[in-house]
Amino acid sequence: MAEQVQVVKPDLNFINDVIKSGGESLKKCYQCSTCTVVCNATPDSKPFPRKEMMYAQWGIKDKLISNPDIWLCHQCSDCTAYCPRGAKPGEVIGAVRKIAIKNYSAPSALANMVADPKYFLVLFAIPVIILLAIIAALGNLSDVPRVDGKIVYSEFMPIIYIDIVFVLAAAFAAGSFAMGIRKYWKDMSGGIKLKGNLFNGIKETIFEILAHRRFQKCNVTKDRKISHLLVFYSFVGLAITTTLAIIYIYGFNYKSPYPLYDPLKIIGNISGVALLVGIGLIVKNRIKNAEKAGSGSYFDWLFIAVVAVVAITGMGAQFLRLADIGFLAYPTYFFHLVFVFFLFAYAPFFKMAHMVYRTVAMVFAKQSEREA
Ligand code: SF4
Ligand code: SF4
Structure with missing residues (x-):
């Protein structure tokens, strides 16, 4: 069976937007998943916020801002407190929410x-x-x-x-x-x-x-x-x-x-x-x-x-x-x-x-x- 290859095109403007909107700690994340383990608000299947940190680091804007999980997060900051790298996932998701509001509101x-x-x-x-x-x-x-x-x-x-x-x-x-x-x-x-x-x-x-x-x-x-x-x-x-x-x-x-x-x-x-x-x-x-x-x-x-x-x-x-x-x-x-x-x-x-x-x-x- 042919292997399916997915090409990821990072949106650099989006990464900069997240950083400017309060997610300046984004780059510190090394994907250890501690945040996902301590989050009490996430569903068990496809839990957050590690995957959101990854999408944000890669600049996958469309997948992130249309993701209901960014709103299921209530910014309780448990993940931020326990992140061993000081990457503040609660703040990063908060920054993504701001961009989502900007993206969906018109004009x-x-x-x-x-x-x-x-x-x-x-x-x-x-x-x-x-x-x-x-x-x-x-x-x-x-x-x-x-x-x-x-x-x-x-x-x-x-x-x-x-x-x-x-x-x-x-x-x-x-x-x-x-x-x-x-x-x-x-x-x-x-x-x-x-x-x-x-x-x-x-x-x-x-x-x-x-x-x-x-x-x-x-x-x-x-x-x-x-x-x-x-x-x-x-x-x-x-x-x-x-x-x-x-x-x-x-x-x-x-x-x-x-x-x-x-x-x-x-x-x-x-x-x-x-x-x-x-x-x-x-x-x-x-x-x-x-x-x-x-x-x-x-x-x-x-x-x-x-x-x-x-x-x-x-x-x-x-x-x-x-x-x-x-x-x-x-x-x-x-x-x-x-x-x-x-x-x-x-x-x-x-x-x-x-x-x-x-x-x-x-x-x-x-x-x-x-x-x-
Ligand atoms: S945000 Fe922190 S706790 Fe979560 S995966 Fe990244 S480094 Fe680990
Ligand atoms: S800030 Fe959001 S992602 Fe982090 S632990 Fe709280 S609900 Fe979960």
Whole structure:
């Protein structure tokens, strides 16, 4: 029988990209497999992360970024802590995930800008200009109207304009995610129709995410579960708050500001505090585990910083309004809107996207029977 020869064409740009994205330790790997042995998150058949280290060293981009395993890894860093060569496989796979997000999100020019710190001010300027233009057109830049002498943010920036801007931003993000997921699923499955039950895969994945069960498998960075749960459930709480606000306004014409004892305010404030605590714990854990797990890249810190600013300005705007400090309250509220826009409009291009691609990979792993 003729021997089958597979020619591997290394993509040198991809290798450099992995190195630049936080996988600088990649070349140290000598394929001993210790990382695969200590990883508690990998399936037994074709386990990771040794094979991913090999693909990354060889620059086999297509095989790596379309691989669901890069998302089954939860960056617990057990492998990084035990690697005898200091090759940090957890960080290398993290770098590959960033490249996967960049690869699947469209338009790619925007993805490249979000990944590059030198474009931060340009991206930041987009919501600033849009929101400033609306506020200036309403004549609220120099003279903000008050209601019964009190600060009312919906007078400064009427709800209808917020709705238009944020619905358009969310629609843009949803469209980009839809295109990315379609392409990613096609690449993972190789165009083959899977036999597993999609509904069961989705259901099991949702339960797994709600309990953050995979984080329990971590040894080195055990404390990540609490911080991630706090951030996850605070996002759920804030989504409920936003839904309630829509029902109040469009269902009952009941406009803000709402009293602190209103269910909307109670859920919103608990979620805001949980977000602050959760993000604070993530920062603390990253600093504490930097030596064992790596300190993270611009991509990681951009997400953490944007979420932190959203939480601080959201809570701050409320306190400044209640304290009636107008000259600080309005700018704080303005920057809150700017960063919420940043978080949602650019979601498909930065770390926020990991929630979506990881979920899709987990569903795929179940439907394809990669995982039980
Ligand atoms: S990353 Fe480290 S532990 Fe894993 S195969 Fe390479 S050298 Fe061994
Ligand atoms: S970071 Fe954790 S989950 Fe990812 S490959 Fe290493 S040991 Fe496995």
